[in-house]
Amino acid sequence: MTITYQQIQDHLFKRVSIAPLVGFRIVFGLVLLYSTLRTWDKGWIKEFYIDPVYHFSFIRGLEPLSGNGMYIVFALLMLTAIGITIGLLYRVCTGLHLLLFTYVELLDKTLYLNHYYLVTLLLFWMLWVPAHHWFSIDSMLFTQIRSTVCSWWHIGVFKLQLSIVYFFAGLAKVNGDWLLRAQPLATWLPGLYELPIIGSWLHLKSVAFLFSWAGCLYDLTIWIFLWIKKTRPIAYVFVIGFHVMTAILFPRIGMFPYIMISSAIIFFSADWHQKVFNLLGAKFPSDNLDKTINPRRRKLITWFILCYLAFQIYLPLRYIQYPGNLFWNERGYRFSWRVMLMEKNGQTEFIVNDPKTNVRAEVDQDRYLTPFQKAQMRSQPDMILQFARHIGDNFTLMNGYAPEVYVKSRLSLNARRSQVFTDETVDVYSLKNPMHSNWIQPLTAE
Numbered sequence: 015m016t017i018t019y020q021q022i023q024d025h026l027f028k029r030v031s032i033a034p035l036v037g038f039r040i041v042f043g044l045v046l047l048y049s050t051l052r053t054w055d056k057g058w059i060k061e062f063y064i065d066p067v068y069h070f071s072f073i074r075g076l077e078p079l080s081g082n083g084m085y086i087v088f089a090l091l092m093l094t095a096i097g098i099t100i101g102l103l104y105r106v107c108t109g110l111h112l113l114l115f116t117y118v119e120l121l122d123k124t125l126y127l128n129h130y131y132l133v134t135l136l137l138f139w140m141l142w143v144p145a146h147h148w149f150s151i152d153s154m155l156f157t158q159i160r161s162t163v164c165s166w167w168h169i170g171v172f173k174l175q176l177s178i179v180y181f182f183a184g185l186a187k188v189n190g191d192w193l194l195r196a197q198p199l200a201t202w203l204p205g206l207y208e209l210p211i212i213g214s215w216l217h218l219k220s221v222a223f224l225f226s227w228a229g230c231l232y233d234l235t236i237w238i239f240l241w242i243k244k245t246r247p248i249a250y251v252f253v254i255g256f257h258v259m260t261a262i263l264f265p266r267i268g269m270f271p272y273i274m275i276s277s278a279i280i281f282f283s284a285d286w287h288q289k290v291f292n293l294l295g296a297k298f299p300s301d302n303l304d305k306t307i308n309p310r311r312r313k314l315i316t317w318f319i320l321c322y323l324a325f326q327i328y329l330p331l332r333y334i335q336y337p338g339n340l341f342w343n344e345r346g347y348r349f350s351w352r353v354m355l356m357e358k359n360g361q362t363e364f365i366v367n368d369p370k371t372n373v374r375a376e377v378d379q380d381r382y383l384t385p386f387q388k389a390q391m392r393s394q395p396d397m398i399l400q401f402a403r404h405i406g407d408n409f410t411l412m413n414g415y416a417p418e419v420y421v422k423s424r425l426s427l428n429a430r431r432s433q434v435f436t437d438e439t440v441d442v443y444s445l446k447n448p449m450h451s452n453w454i455q456p457l458t459a460e
Contacts, residue, residue, distance in 0.1 A: 019316075022316065022320075023312055023313070023316045025166060026165065026166055026167040026170070026312075026315070026316055026319065027165045027166065027167065027307055027312055028165065028166040029163045029164070029165065029166075030163060030164065030165070030166050030169065030284060031162060031163060031164075031284030031287075031288065031298065032144070032145075032147060032148050032161060032162050032163055032164040032168075032298075033148075033162070033284045033287035033288045033291060033298055034169050034279075034280055034282060034283070034284055034287045035143060035144070035145045035164055035168055035169050035280075036145060036147075036148050036149050036150075036287070036291070037279055037280075037282075037287045037290065037291070038145070038169075038172060038277070038279060038280045039098065039099070039101065039104075039140070039145035039146070039150075040099055040149075041276045041277075041279055042098070042136065042140070042276060042277065043095055043096070043097075043098035043099030043100075044095075044099055044276075045269070045272060045273055045276050046091075046095035046098065046099075046111065046133070047092060047095035047096060047099065048269075048272075049269045050088055050091045050092045050095055051092065052269075053088060054085075054088055054092075059084050059085060059088055061384075062122065062124075062125055063078040063084045063118075063121060063122075064078065064084060065384070066122075066383070066384050066387060067381075067382055068382045068383060068387075068401075068404060069121055069122045069124075070122050070123040070124050070387070070390075070391065070397050070400055070401070071120060071121055071122060071123075072119075072120040072121075072123060073120055076117075076120055076121060077121075078121055087114055087117070087118065088118075090110065090114055091111060091114050091115065091118075093107075094107040094108070094110050094111035094114070095107075095111060097111075098111060098140070100150065100151050101145070101146040101149070101150020101151050101152050101153065102150070102151040102152060103152070104145065104146030104150060104152050105141065105146075108137060108140050108141045109141055111137060112134070112137040112138060112140075112141060115130075115133060115134060115137060116134055119131070119134060122387075123390075123394070123396070123397055123400075124386060124387045124390045124391070124397075126348060127267070127268055127270065128179075128270065128351055128352075128353055129268065129269055129270035129273050129274075131348075131349055132175075132179060132270075132273065133273065135175060136172065136175065136277070139171050139172060139175070143164070143168040143169075143171075144159070144161065144164055144168065145168075146159070147159050147160060147161045147162075147164070148160065148161065148162050148296075148298070149291060149296045162298045165307070167315070167319060169280060171319060172277070172280045173240075173241070173280055173281060174323060175326070176237065176240075176274075176277055176278065176280070176281075177237040177240075177241070178323075178326050178327065178330075178351075179274075179351050180233050180234075180236055180237040181233070181234065181237060182330040182350065182351040183233040183351045183352070183353050184230055184231070184232070184233030184234030184235075185233075185234065185330070186330070186350070186351065186352045186353075186355060187226070187229060187230035187233065187355065188230065189355075191341070191355070191356070191428045192226050192230065192355060193226060193227065193230065195428065195429075196219060196222035196223045196225075196226045197357070197428035197429055198354070198355070198356060198357035198428050198429070199222040199225050199226050199354075200219055200222035200223075200429070201357050201428070201429050202264070202357065203216040203217070203221065203222050203225070203263070204216060204217040206263060209262070209263075229256075232252065232256055236249055236252060236253060236256075239252075240253070240278060240281040241281065243283065246281060246282065246283075250278060250279075250281075250282075253274065253275055253278050254275055257270075257271035257272070257274050257275050258271065258275075264354065267353075267354070270353070329349050329350055330349075330350035330351055330352075331350075332346045332350070333345060333346030333347070333350070334346075338454070338456055338457070339427075339456075339457040341355065341356045341427055341428070342427055342454075342456075342457040343395060343454050344393075344394055344395060344396070345395075345449065356427060356428055357427075357428055357429070358392075358393035358425050358426065358427055359425065359426045359432075360392065360393065360423065360424050360425030360426055360432055360435065361392065361423065361424060361425075362391070362392035362393070362398065362421065362422070362423040362425075362435070362436075363376055363377075363421070363422045363423070364376065364377040364379070364401070364402060364405060364419060364420070364421055364422075365377070365419070365420040365421075365422060365438070366405060366406075366409060366417050366418070366419055366420075367417060367418040367419075367420065367441075368409075368413075368417060369415070369416075369417065369418055370415070377405055382401070382404070382405075383401075392423065392425070393425055393435070395449075395454055396449070398421055398423070398436070398442075399442060399445075399448050399449075402419045402421060402442045402443055403443060405417075405419055405443075406419045406443035416443065416444070417443065418441040418443060418444070419441060419442055419443035420438050420439070420440070420441060420442070421436040421438065421440075421442055421453070422436065422438040423435035423436040423438075426459070427457065427459070430459040431459045432459070433455070433457070433458060433459045434455050435454065435455060436453055436454060436455065437452065437453045437454075437455060440452075440453040
């Protein structure tokens with residue numbers, strides 16, 4: 015059966031109940047608030063953004079605010095999360111939260127997690143949908159915006175985004191290390207022997223294989239069962255069970271399990287959401303389902319959504335255009351929903367050579383980096399390059415001429431024997447196009 019462009023457009027703008035969108039707004043806003051409070055309470059603002067003397071920013075020159083600036087940023091994140099939840103100045107709060115959250119996310123690659131990227135995408139779409147048109151302070155203050163219906167795409171875009179996350183997270187697990195070697199779970203699970211009840215079983219290789227295969231099948235299929243009305247309730251039980259287990263086994267994964275559990279309520283029907291709101295005393299009366307939208311605007315929105323979805327499909331697959339092992343060189347790894355797929359261990363050193371005196375010295379990384387930053391940087395080529403440039407720039411600033419910077423690194427990937435990671439004879443500071451140079455040695459260990 016052929017689906018035409020007109021059919022796609024008509025479906026995107028079909029009028030449906032706004033209840034799922036309003037429910038999503040409230041739950042997502044509460045998660046944003048809890049996440050921000052958690053960061054403040056654990057002292058991570060100081061630890062991650064104030065104490066470090068160097069940050070692996072995604073954008074050159076982007077730095078944390080000085081003084082109490084970062085505390086002000088997180089205070090605003092809390093206030094705007096509350097605004098999103100209760101629907102007060104919704105557009106302003108959503109736009110400001112998106113801006114501030116993205117700023118914080120881009121400050122340091124060390125702290126990159128898939129769920130930060132997901133939150134950014136969800137906030138972007140929250141900015142454009144009318145999630146405040148019912149059961150909100152805005153709809154009480156500005157009665158002209160009140161509506162209990164919206165276009166299908168206002169809800170569907172979140173379902174599609176979450177489906178993409180799950181599918182590509184599962185597709186990424188279809189590899190030899192995960193399915194045939196149960197790595198890196200076979201390395202991680204034995205260290206959790208102190209967990210009650212299940213801890214005594216986690217050293218078994220068969221358990222690692224069970225978790226690996228189950229995780230792959232879950233990610234590849236759960237989104238399908240969430241779309242289907244008959245399987246949705248049991249699927250959501252699996253969503254809760256899977257992500258709670260993940261949170262218990264791997265607490266360093268942060269808020270990701272809770273974001274996925276809360277976000278999945280968008281899949282539930284309007285009737286289900288309306289029953290919940292009825293219990294809260296919020297009725298959803300019938301509304302005019304025949305509201306017209308400017309044809310030109312419909313066309314622009316349709317094409318934007320299609321282009322956005324195409325880009326979201328491209329990003330996880332872009333690694334195909336690069337040679338070499340993805341987990342080794344990490345080209346195309348970020349922003350592709352690859353979760354907990356590799357464990358790298360080893361050592362990375364930086365050697366600075368003064369070309370005038372030919373004096374070589376190893377860089378004391380502790381002068382620049384926290385232990386966590388060192389651990390993250392040692393195996394990620396773009397961060398290694400970034401730090402090498404920082405060291406070289408400091409030398410140039412102090413001496414008036416450029417040094418030579420060499421990287422000596424040996425790593426092990428997913429329990430393989432260790433091997434040389436970088437060509438220590440290459441001056442990485444002088445590379446004009448480093449990501450296309452051969453300073454990263456190919457993976458040979460099996």
